[in-house]
Amino acid sequence: MNKGELTRQRIIEEAAPIFNQRGFAGCSMQDVLEATGLEKGGVYRHFASKEELAAEAFQYAWGRVVKERRQGQDAIPGAVGKLIYTVRRFVETPGVLPGGCPLMNTAIDADDGNPVLRGLVCAAMEDWKARLASIVEEGIARGEIRVGVVPRRVANTMIAALEGALMISRLEGNRTAVQDAGEALELILGGLAA
Template sequence: MRAETAMTKGEVTRQHIIEKAAPVFNQRGFSGCSMQDLMEATGLEKGGIYRHFASKEELAVAAFRYAMQQTVAARIVDLEKVTGAIPRLMHVVKAFVEIPSPVPGGCPLLNVAAYAESGCDGVQAQAKEAMAAWKARLLGILEDGIASGELRGDVDARRTANAVISMLEGSLVICRIEGTKQARRDAQETLEVLLGGLAA
């Protein structure tokens, strides 16, 4: 008798397609990724892919979701072990700077923004949800810190969360253009000063 948690053959194939397609979409964008690219990446014929996904957009959405899950999981490792709002925020920043996306192509959110003209509404919607989830994680830490008295009462949690995300994602843009990691390190050092100044 098959264990309840075991995947069926169809589910295994579907997951294989997603995992192989994710780097292709992440590196080339929706419009820059052809069915031939996906066939080469997955080792399947067009019909084999469409047996599991009704359209290229459906696969792109699943691939983006997978890429984000992998990236977030890599960057929040051990976060639950960190206590205190400021140490937790510092941990988030450090992880973002030091841990690259495990999916080739870099940050999925940045890539979706770069390929925003692709017209894949499903991926855009997923990216919006992913951004909201990231903001929510930061807001939760900040609001807990304010409530506990660790952070100043006049700290604007929303503004701070937006500033952290903007600086980190912006540093990736600079790094990509300049071909160095300096902007990420500069962002980390600047954010450490900013976040340290939130203490009550």
């Protein structure tokens, strides 16, 4: 990377936690300038708008989350084992950025007012669902998961339970709901085995 690319990446990395904690509307460019120590022209040399920076910050944040949550998954044998491992990683791995899950935060923040961020969140969600559904499909094809199990339904249930539990846990200030969801999902996923 050249100096300009390194500066651009540093801006993204330092802006990501701010956007994740405060949302698009709650994060000012002044906040970004203070975090990076750059002048306005230094930031706008790399990003045409706050929206462009927010989009890049979300993609960076979500990429970090995916990498952290998938770490070690390929070494897990069997489809049901991979699904349970995915749940355990979600439950046991603390957030990689201050403010919690960037997918949930950005989805709530961008739902009504920012079509660019909303589009990125929708794409991230579809990717997550597709990855989970693919594990189920492979398990069915290998005879590890019962025929008739609907991969989309498994993916939607896992994501809804985990993200919903995360919201409850954040509101209550403890990890109880996330742990409860993890245990319930492990029972459900164990029942998928052929």
